[in-house]
Amino acid sequence: MYSKVISCGIMGINGILTYVEADSSNGLPNFSMVGNLSSSVKEASDRVRTALKNSNIEIPAKKVTINISPADIRKDGTNYDLPIAIAILKSLEIIKNNNIDDYAFLGEINLSGELIGIRGILSMVSELKKEGVKGVFVPKVNVEEALVVDGIDIIPVVNISEIIDLINNNNFQNKVEKKKIDITKTNNYPYDFQEVNGQIALKRACEVAVAGFHNIIISGPAGTGKTMVAKRIPSIMPDLSLDEAIEITKIYSIAGFLSNGKLETKRPFRSPHHSISVTSFIGGGVYPRPGEISLASQGVLFLDEVPLFSKSAIETLRQPLEDKYITITRLKGSFQYPANFMLVAAxxxxxxxxxxxxxxCRCSEIAIEKYQRGISKPILERIDICAEASSIKYNELAFEMKNETSKEIKERVVKARKIQNERFKKLEKINYNSQMGIKEIKEFCKLSKEDNEYLKKIFHIKKLSARTYHKLLRVARTIADIEESANIEKKHLVEASNYRGLEEHIYA
Ligand SMILES: [Zn+2]
Incomplete structure (x- = not known):
């Protein structure tokens, strides 16, 4: 007999609707699977047969053929175990009801017939809902993640025997999980700028960077707290929107990093070591997974000691820094992962x-220069703010100075972001000051006659290039927004011109 069951696969960070078909007929007992399958999917045949046997389900000796469609998509992963099992059970008429035609099945099965959680549940359930599927059976451990999607029945299940009972007795509707996921933002980011003494200028540079979504590089001697400051940058970023939280959760789920199976409500801070491989950095691999730059999306990608990263890894940052996504090319086509991070280098x-x-320091002048030039020029060109961490002064440590909390700084950031939303609402690809091209700079960064003269002076004294001139105006625009000033004034230009120390030094 022929049967067909709905399931789902993963392409990039999105789900893709698939069908598992089974046909059983008389003939030499045999089990075959087709449909552009990876080895992990092919192994499902052994797992499923053993799991059914160990669940005391007797399988008649028949010829069984499985096909997973559409054939032009490569099927990876272990999420097909459950739909394969259900399709076989239907074709053998062990599952007798037709009440599951509008329902999908996702999950891996172990040899004893228990369901195991899988990666990418959120992406797959979102896609199934979009396709009008009525409900989905998922492993119980994945239920919290599946419940993030509204408007589709989620049925958590533990093992094969339970599923057969539920379907044959037609009472699985009673098992539909009703609990709603509360998405009020917890935002319990564990670090706060209040804990950082001194470094007033550096903290201000971070505030400006976050406000305008500018990339930033922090230079300075070891032990001055560069990492400590960088770690606190997500604490002054605006609260996550639901869409952003869902995007982060999808990426973490596909990467297998979802800590508690719930919606991620914190902005990511990723800090890969400089010895990282290109694949782990940008994503890909045999079973494709998002890399660090995608795990940092909607948050901070922190590259400590950036000159020590391999040139090949750093060069891959060019596309995502411009486009906010990364394209992964594989033998069977290509797909994209989001990479909308703020770059913080140190x-x-x-x-x-x-x-x-x-x-x-006993380093030679040549060694010092070589080290500083280790940061690639194309990347430095995409960093708007060069800030410096200074050695901590004694009185900053010795006396209790009242430090601003992250909450106080964040309030200014949020205001500046609102001004930008209003400014760019009619522009399709621009959301932040850092994304302004020459045309937008001309429109939104107009200066008074005197200020124009002043900038001209800076331009000549500091020997700016056209590129650094535009950077300076973008940053000045953000500083003016933080102060809720409609016009860019001289003091904003002065501050902005201070944020290019390293670049001035290295590539003057
Ligand atoms: Zn040295």
Missing amino acids: MNLCPCGHYPDRNK
């Missing part, structure tokens, strides 16, 4: 890390 100023303190 570096010492010499190999030993103590420069400019010449009492401690």
